[in-house]
Amino acid sequence: MTPRKDLLDIASLTDEEISFVLDNAGPFKDLFKRSVKKVPTLKGQTVLTLFYEPSTRTRSSFEVAASRLSADVTHFDIESSSVVKGESVLDTVETLEAMRVDYIVVRHKQSGTPNLIAKNTRASVINAGDGWHAHPTQALLDAFTLREIHKDLRGCRALIVGDIQHSRVARSTSLIFRRLGMQVAYLAPGSMMPREVPQEIPQFGNWTDAFDWKPDVIYLLRVQGERIDEPFVPSSAEYHRNYGLTNERVEVLRERGLYLMHPGPVNRGVEITDAGMNYEKCLINQQVENGIAVRMSVLYWLRPGAAE
């Protein structure tokens, strides 16, 4: 497989590249069973995490992945940097360029910022989430997790539930699911459903209709706190009642043998209950573990300085 410099979204990946990353994540996951969980692949290289938005899980996942590849890992602390004094993204990139880091893992609330950074550095840039645009490694780990259950995902049906409109996860994950031959449907309040949904994605406004569609997996999205209490959802209780995975709905999943996924972190009592978290086909912890293996596979594939 030809190396690439950056991973910015799912849309620009070829089917072959998606398969390459997913196939190689398997051997990386096998490493986790050993007492020594480390390989020297990126020895001498530096991976820098540049998170303009707070994140614990994604950042830690990248940091563990980079450490297991023997890279030196550094976090650029936005809170105590000159960014808070008004330094622009490109000024920061120039600083990082002078530090000769090899990989920059970036999260930013503005869509397109990782692309901007990628154009201005020889380092490999990995988009760890930008605005409503993309979160490619989340999509890759979701696909990898489902492929552990069904080797061939063609014909599988995923129901994505929640704030589709504002979710980079929904965008990237529904795209990769469809690229792998799955059918995708959305269940969301009208205020959280995107205006333009591709014709082949059914849209539902309630669980009854959504269950009638016969999904194989339910993918719950995190409800952002700022969207509760207007204008999108009147209250978290109402969201839970209408769109959350209540205990009764967990029973439907159990009767039908459906799998459950969530990108985390979970709002207990809003999109999911404790019973949902304890459900035997809940894949949330598996998604976290797989996130490290998939990110190792991405770091292994990308090549700083490679022509794009």
Place this chain on the structure above:
Amino acid sequence: MAGNERTLLTQAQMADGVKALAQSIRAANPEAESIALVGVFTRGVPLAKRIAAEIEKLGLKVFVGTIDITQYRDDLNTFQMVPKLEGSDIAFDIDDLNVVLCDEVIYTGRSVRAALDELLNFGRPKRVQLAVLVDRCGREFPVQPDFSALKVTLAPGERVAVRFEEVDGQDACTVQTQAPAR
């Protein structure tokens, strides 16, 4: 001018070589009740399986595993293509076991160094030995095989190519001469 190829071992000589390696390994491990053969991807794997089958005929229990050294290569950054990973598979406890690494050819010694690094991530074997079908002189690292079916010295432009039925569809051991650059 195209490159040419000459036979180094016939198919029958390859089979005899595998038997000889099995007998040498058995003789060198008289006290062992069991032994592990670990093949280095790609062609060390069929070699390990063939030697294992011969050793079992001699009444010794054999474990067989595989090792992928891609992550340990010191020239990985220079590759034009990123290799697909096979992953190592050693599904038995190697602690206190006699382990024989198997590779089809030893030349510089760098692959063996990498294989040792990977092997030691699985545990602490009692002893590690190295078996190869062809020992091509020209070491760059101080690593020597314990068992080899054939030892040859070749010119720098020559390359030993070992093919196995399981991987390549035929058994062959040849020397390929690269065409000179124009």
